[in-house]
Amino acid sequence: MSPHLPRPITLAKLGERRFTAAIVDLDGTMVDTLGDFDVALNLTLTELGLPGVDRAFIERTVGKGSEHLIRSTLAQVGGDAALYDAAWAAYQRHYLRINGQFSAVYPGVVEGLGALKDAGLRLACLTNKPGAFATALLAAKGLDAYFDVVFGGDAFERKKPDPLPLLRTCEALGSQPAHTLMLGDSSNDAQAARAAGCPVVLVSYGYNHGQPASEVDCDGVVDRLDQLI
Numbered sequence: 001m002s003p004h005l006p007r008p009i010t011l012a013k014l015g016e017r018r019f020t021a022a023i024v025d026l027d028g029t030m031v032d033t034l035g036d037f038d039v040a041l042n043l044t045l046t047e048l049g050l051p052g053v054d055r056a057f058i059e060r061t062v063g064k065g066s067e068h069l070i071r072s073t074l075a076q077v078g079g080d081a082a083l084y085d086a087a088w089a090a091y092q093r094h095y096l097r098i099n100g101q102f103s104a105v106y107p108g109v110v111e112g113l114g115a116l117k118d119a120g121l122r123l124a125c126l127t128n129k130p131g132a133f134a135t136a137l138l139a140a141k142g143l144d145a146y147f148d149v150v151f152g153g154d155a156f157e158r159k160k161p162d163p164l165p166l167l168r169t170c171e172a173l174g175s176q177p178a179h180t181l182m183l184g185d186s187s188n189d190a191q192a193a194r195a196a197g198c199p200v201v202l203v204s205y206g207y208n209h210g211q212p213a214s215e216v217d218c219d220g221v222v223d224r225l226d227q228l229i
């Protein structure tokens with residue numbers, strides 16, 4: 001395990017670095033979306049005549065985008081991989097209809113985003129979720145106004161943990177990676193940030209493939225986003 005900075009970490013403690021921007025993950029960091037995933041995925045499985053999956057499976061599987069979630073789910077329930085296209089179409093239809101209805105913004109998120117804005121940082125939302133799901137969810141939860149840009153998992157050729165989405169997001173923000181703070185909940189966020197050269201802080205409460213966030217190589221862990229300021 002890598003050494004961590006003392007926690008709760010603050011922006012001041014992050015090496016007195018002058019941050020010009022922050023990139024914020026969505027699922028498991030700003031919004032607890034497990035309920036939305038559960039409903040959309042199980043409606044899809046029912047439609048295909050397949051057995052359901054439980055929340056523990058979903059919680060350890062989300063984070064690498066919807067395509068990965070659907071492939072893993074078909075494998076989990078013994079569904080034929082040839083059902084992928086039908087599953088993807090059904091999942092999108094169900095997800096877009098229920099998006100946000102079974103999910104909730106985590107405590108401290110609104111306060112944390114407001115404080116980052118007040119500190120003069122430009123903000124981007126960068127998620128592995130499809131862009132259409134992400135923009136609708138942010139709007140439904142009243143979080144859209146905080147962000148200068150929003151990029152989904154379909155915005156670039158590769159998703160987190162590849163550094164490409166972070167590097168492109170830094171470009172869009174006009175911010176150097178070393179001065180851009182990544183805030184996420186999983187090893188996908190942390191690995192992408194490390195490879196892109198962005199400092200990275202994780203939240204302790206999200207979805208990290210069944211592993212505690214404190215075991216991930218990152219610059220700090222917070223229990224609420226408003227602990228940063």
Ligand SMILES: O=C(O)COP(=O)(O)O
Pocket residue numbers: 025026027028062063064065066126127128129130
């Ligand atoms: O859709 C997912 O896999 C989760 O996406 P996120 O954690 O990058 O927001």
Ligand SMILES: [Mg+2]
Pocket residue numbers: 025026027028029063184185186206207
């Ligand atoms: Mg996440």
